Amino acid sequence: MNQQTVGILEQYAGELAQAERERTPIAALTERSSTLTVEEAYQIQLLGIQEKTKSGHRIVGKKIGLTSHAMQQLLGVDQPDYGHLLDGMAVENGSTITQDRILQAKVEGEIAFILKKDLQGPNVTLLDVLQATDYVLPAIEIVDSRIAGWKIKLPDTIADNASSGLYVLGGKPVRIEDIDLELAGMVLYRNGQVINTGVGAAALGHPATCVAWLANKLSEFSIALKSGEVILSGALSAAVPAESGDHFSVRIAHLGEVNVSFA
Amino acid sequence: MQIAEKKTIAQYLLDAERERREVVRVTVDYPELNVENAYAVQEELVRMKCEENLSIVGMKMGLTSRAKMEQMGVEEPIYGYLFNNMLLENYGELSFGTCIHPKVEAEIAFILGKDIEGPGITGAQVLAATQYVVPALEIIDSRYENFRFTLPDVIADNASASRVVFGNSLTRPDLIDLELVGMILSINGKAREMAASAAVLGHPAHAIAALANMLGRKGEKLKAGQIILAGAVTEAVRIDIGDIVQAKMDGLGDVGFTVVD
Numbered sequence: 001m002n003q004q005t006v007g008i009l010e011q012y013a014g015e016l017a018q019a020e021r022e023r024t025p026i027a028a029l030t031e032r033s034s035t036l037t038v039e040e041a042y043q044i045q046l047l048g049i050q051e052k053t054k055s056g057h058r059i060v061g062k063k064i065g066l067t068s069h070a071m072q073q074l075l076g077v078d079q080p081d082y083g084h085l086l087d088g089m090a091v092e093n094g095s096t097i098t099q100d101r102i103l104q105a106k107v108e109g110e111i112a113f114i115l116k117k118d119l120q121g122p123n124v125t126l127l128d129v130l131q132a133t134d135y136v137l138p139a140i141e142i143v144d145s146r147i148a149g150w151k152i153k154l155p156d157t158i159a160d161n162a163s164s165g166l167y168v169l170g171g172k173p174v175r176i177e178d179i180d181l182e183l184a185g186m187v188l189y190r191n192g193q194v195i196n197t198g199v200g201a202a203a204l205g206h207p208a209t210c211v212a213w214l215a216n217k218l219s220e221f222s223i224a225l226k227s228g229e230v231i232l233s234g235a236l237s238a239a240v241p242a243e244s245g246d247h248f249s250v251r252i253a254h255l256g257e258v259n260v261s262f263a
Numbered sequence: 264m265q266i267a268e269k270k271t272i273a274q275y276l277l278d279a280e281r282e283r284r285e286v287v288r289v290t291v292d293y294p295e296l297n298v299e300n301a302y303a304v305q306e307e308l309v310r311m312k313c314e315e316n317l318s319i320v321g322m323k324m325g326l327t328s329r330a331k332m333e334q335m336g337v338e339e340p341i342y343g344y345l346f347n348n349m350l351l352e353n354y355g356e357l358s359f360g361t362c363i364h365p366k367v368e369a370e371i372a373f374i375l376g377k378d379i380e381g382p383g384i385t386g387a388q389v390l391a392a393t394q395y396v397v398p399a400l401e402i403i404d405s406r407y408e409n410f411r412f413t414l415p416d417v418i419a420d421n422a423s424a425s426r427v428v429f430g431n432s433l434t435r436p437d438l439i440d441l442e443l444v445g446m447i448l449s450i451n452g453k454a455r456e457m458a459a460s461a462a463v464l465g466h467p468a469h470a471i472a473a474l475a476n477m478l479g480r481k482g483e484k485l486k487a488g489q490i491i492l493a494g495a496v497t498e499a500v501r502i503d504i505g506d507i508v509q510a511k512m513d514g515l516g517d518v519g520f521t522v523v524d
Contacts, residue, residue, distance in 0.1 A: 183513035185445030185459030194329065197459035197496075199445030199513075205454070253443035253459070253513055 008033065009040055013047035016146050016160055023103050025148035028156045041158035042221075048161060049084045060230055061085035062218075063141065064210045065162040066154075067203040067234025077154050080204065082214050083162025085230055091168045096261040097142065105144045105165055105242045105262070108235035109188045109250035111181060111200065111207045112139040112169055115227050119211070121219030129208040129215070134227075135173035136181070138252040140260050141232050142166040143239055167232060170258035179254040182206045186236040189249040198236030207233035264300045268293070273308040276420050279406040285363050288407045288416040301418035308421055309344050320490060321345040321372075323401065324470045325422040327463045327494025335414050340464070340494060342474050343422030351428045356523045357402060359504045365404045365425060365522075367502050368495035369448040369510035371441065371460055371467045372399040372429055375487050379471070381479025386468035389475070390436045393468075398430035398446075398515040400508060401492055403499060427492065430518035438514075442466045445513040448497045450506050456497035467493035 012029050019026045029044075030036050053059065066072055066080045091097060097105075116134035144165030147156050157163045181200040188195050204210050210233045215225050225231065242248065247261045272289050279286040289304075290296050296304075309319070325341045326332050332340070351357055357365070376394030404425035407416060417423055444460040464470050470493040475485050485491065502508060502522050509519035 180513060183445040183447065183511060185443040185461070185513055187443060187459050187461040194461045194465050197462045199447060199457045199459055201445075201447050201454055202457045251443055251461075253440060253445055 005040070009044050010047055012159060013044045013051065016044070017048055017051060019146035020103070023100070025103060025146055028147050028151050028153065029159055030153045030156050036155040036159075038155055038158060041155035044159035045083065045161050049086075052086055058087045059084050060087050060090065061232070062214060062225065062229065063162055063164055063167070063232040064214050064234045065157065067210050070238070071235070075152070075154050080210060080213055080234065081154065081158050081162050082217060083164040085164065085167065085232070089164065089166050091142075091166045091260060093168055093171050094259045096263050097166060098263045099244060102142065102165060102242070103144050103146065104150060105142045106239035107188070107242050107248045107260075108141045108143060108239045109186045109198065109237060109252065110139050110141055110203070110235050111184070111233050111252065111255065112137045113207070113211050113231040113233055114173070115225055115229055115231070118224045118226050119215040120224040121216035124212045124215035126206060126208045126212050129211045130176055133176045133208070136176055136255060137173060138170035138250055138255040138258045139232055140168040140248060140250050140258050141235065142168070142242065142260070168258050168260045169230070170256050172256045174255050181208065184255065185253040187251045188237055188240060189251070190240060191247050195240050196237040200236065202236045203234035210234045264296070264303065269304050269307045272304045272419060273311055276308060276406050277311055283361065283363050285408045286406055288412050289419050290413050290416050296415040296419065298415055298418060301415035304419040305343065305421055308419070312346055317346040317348055319344050320347050320350065321492070322474060322485070322489065323422055323424055323427075323492040324474055324494040325417065327470045337414055339477065340470060340473055341414070341418050341422050342477060343424040345424060345427055345490070345492070349424065349426050351426050351520055353428055353431050354519050354521075355428070356521050357426060359522050359524060362402070362404050362425060363406065364410060365402045365502055366410070366499035367448070367508050368401050368403060368499045369446050369456070369497045369512070370399045370401050370492045370495055371444065371463075371512070371515065372397045373467070373471050373491045373493060374433070375485055375489050375491070377487050378484050379475040380484035381476035384472045384475040384479070386466055386472050389468040389471040390441070393436045395433040396436050396439070396441065396515065397433060397490070398510060398512045398518040399492055400428045400510055400518050400520065401495070402426035402502075428518055428520050429490070430516050432516035434515050441468060444515060446496055446510055448500065448510045450500065450502070450508055452507070455500050458497045460496050462496050463494045470494045
């Protein structure tokens with residue numbers, strides 16, 4: 001990669017960070033650089049994360065995106081993507097999110113994995129993930145995009161930390177051996193009404209398959225998933241836009257409930 | 264609507280079913296057909312089937328998802344009747360040639376242990392009266408062209424009822440959270456639709472309660488031993504010859520069938 005390219009990637013990372021800070025979305029990067037690759041997009045993401053860790057933020061986990069067949073079709077891709085979870089993104093269960101923390105937020109219900117052992121790819125399998133998992137929790141992921149109107153192509157969302165925003169974890173850890181995650185039903189309620197439903201299998205057939213994909217993908221960068229990390233394994237239904245005043249609740253069979261409101 | 268007209272429409276729909284051909288929807292020729300008349304036509308159709316020595320084994324609910332109710336502009340789901348000749352054995356064969364343009368939906372079926380008489384029935388009373396819940400696949404097969412119809416059309420057409428397959432595992436309703444049953448509807452081993460049971464009116468027991476209350480308005484009740492399909496949890500999927508269809512449901516087991524020529 002030449003100096004010029006590095007310069008552009010740094011510039012894009014800076015623009016995304018500024019868009020987040022100032023809550024002003026920017027045009028899609030792929031509109032300006034139509035040849036932007038997935039590899040370059042991950043470079044932009046990593047540059048952005050490095051800036052944040054330099055300024056005192058801590059990486060607490062990862063999220064996996066584009067895990068449903070429908071989302072992959074929408075973006076014309078055949079694999080998921082991932083982003084980083086930072087300490088400032090965690091929101092307590094039941095709390096209210098103020099508008100100054102979001103830009104164009106959408107809500108998804110998913111299953112969070114907390115690891116008790118490191119997972120180092122390649123060749124991590126679903127069974128390895130199950131054995132390395134301490135417990136699972138129901139989660140609400142609030143995805144957000146620094147790209148205007150969510151008009152994203154794959155490199156745009158990857159560069160933008162996989163459209164990460166905030167996340168809320170339920171409070172009751174459940175041992176993974178007690179449940180069949182493939183068939184665990186998920187219901188997303190908005191203001192008390194069922195808005196959509198899903199099941200564990202909606203994430204690449206099994207949520208642990210997504211975690212295995214992540215461990216293997218990260219091995220390309222010589223990174224391991226670490227014990228104690230939070231991993232959001234992927235949405236189990238379509239993302240729902242969050243309006244001011246909305247209350248969202250996610251219930252997942254055998255895992256309990258998690259809630260969040262928007263001021 | 265005149266009795267003669269009801270009979271004519273019911274016969275028209277029965278002929279379409281028997282001759283396995285799609286027909287022009289009823290409301291084209293009878294634009295005055297409303298929901299009340301449409302149920303009167305359905306009753307006539309049910310009576311005619313009973314005269315042919317078919318027997319009612321249960322009922323089915325339709326339009327139980329918010330999306331479908333909004334699409335049809337209705338506040339209430341609809342119902343139809345299940346007959347003995349609609350039953351397929353679990354993992355048996357559906358002959359495609361006996362259908363018009365079949366689609367399959369995954370549902371939860373309720374087997375009643377006690378009668379339920381509306382009005383005023385709620386989900387909790389339904390659960391108390393339910394002996395078992397069973398995984399089910401419903402094959403719907405509208406008699407109308409291109410599966411398109413208005414609300415009165417589909418009611419007159421016995422809510423598109425065609426066939427039903429019940430799984431072999433019985434589960435007591437108090438042993439499972441029926442709101443959160445995850446399910447996967449797969450065709451030829453590939454997941455096609457995935458959803459949780461709250462997609463049915465927030466809880467499938469609400470659909471059975473709605474049925475009891477609708478029947479209560481006519482002075483009828485749900486009877487012990489009846490099996491009732493609570494309504495589609497998944498979207499309906501077109502099926503074709505050679506398809507191996509299966510639904511897996513969390514805590515309830517599985518159910519399936521194969522489509523043959």
